[in-house]
Amino acid sequence: MAFPKLILLICGKRKSGKDYITELIHCRLDSSICVVLRLSGPLKEQYAKQHELDYDRLLDATEYKERYRADMIQWGEERRTADPGFFCRQIVQDVSQPVWIVSDARRKSDIDWFRHHYEEQTVIVRVVASEKTRRQRGWQFTEGVDDSQSECGLDDGVNFDWVITNDGQDLELEAQVLRLLTFIHEKLLH
Numbered sequence: 242m243a244f245p246k247l248i249l250l251i252c253g254k255r256k257s258g259k260d261y262i263t264e265l266i267h268c269r270l271d272s273s274i275c276v277v278l279r280l281s282g283p284l285k286e287q288y289a290k291q292h293e294l295d296y297d298r299l300l301d302a303t304e305y306k307e308r309y310r311a312d313m314i315q316w317g318e319e320r321r322t323a324d325p326g327f328f329c330r331q332i333v334q335d336v337s338q339p340v341w342i343v344s345d346a347r348r349k350s351d352i353d354w355f356r357h358h359y360e361e362q363t364v365i366v367r368v369v370a371s372e373k374t375r376r377q378r379g380w381q382f383t384e385g386v387d388d389s390q391s392e393c394g395l396d397d398g399v400n401f402d403w404v405i406t407n408d409g410q411d412l413e414l415e416a417q418v419l420r421l422l423t424f425i426h427e428k429l430l431h
């Protein structure tokens with residue numbers, strides 16, 4: 242198993258900006274230094290194979306993904322119940338970069354797995370945005386999704402190391418991202 246210097250577990254509600262902020266960080270670091278890992282990647286790939294769906298379209302932020310989200314959530318939870326580290330192990334295989342950004346941590350079992358295997362390296366980053374902002378980005382409450390563990394599993398009982406507010410104030414966001422990048426560089430130097 243590879244050994245990183247830093248693992249950022251990014252979590253947040255749908256349309257809070259997890260992918261957006263992941264890319265803001267990732268694009269400022271060389272690809273030999275930082276890699277983005279997605280727990281939903283192997284889940285969607287296997288779900289697509291089993292259900293004869295288009296994997297690439299499940300990766301997009303489109304209605305196609307939303308159409309299958311609730312069933313993917315249930316399918317994924319059946320695997321996590323049997324083996325909490327099922328998806329975590331898959332995404333860390335053959336990674337060589339020292340900085341890992343896991344852009345879609347959703348459950349305590351995800352956090353527990355990384356803290357168990359990489360206690361010193363794991364940092365939890367919570368991305369927050371108001372429901373008003375999220376709606377402006379295309380979110381609408383969906384029963385079976387926004388009231389599920391997938392969206393609510395980290396709402397309580399988690400001490401976030403960083404909280405990034407992403408409500409559309411570009412300068413405020415930039416200042417927060419720069420502080421996090423400074424932290425990342427300090428980790429790389431030690």
Ligand SMILES: Nc1ncnc2c1ncn2[C@@H]1O[C@H](COP(=O)(O)OP(=O)(O)O)[C@@H](O)[C@H]1O
Nearest residue numbers: 253254255256257258259260261262378407409
């Ligand atoms: N600070 C921002 N400024 C402009 N657009 C943003 C910002 N944050 C998020 N977005 C946009 O809002 C949408 C949802 O963001 P995304 O990162 O996909 O959310 P999540 O991954 O949390 O579901 C995307 O279209 C993204 O480009």
Ligand SMILES: C[C@@](O)(CCOP(=O)(O)OP(=O)(O)O)CC(=O)O
Nearest residue numbers: 255256281284313314317345347391
């Ligand atoms: C079944 C999922 O893996 C689907 C996640 O798909 P995305 O990671 O694309 O979701 P957002 O970016 O938050 O919109 C969620 C889960 O509970 O595992």
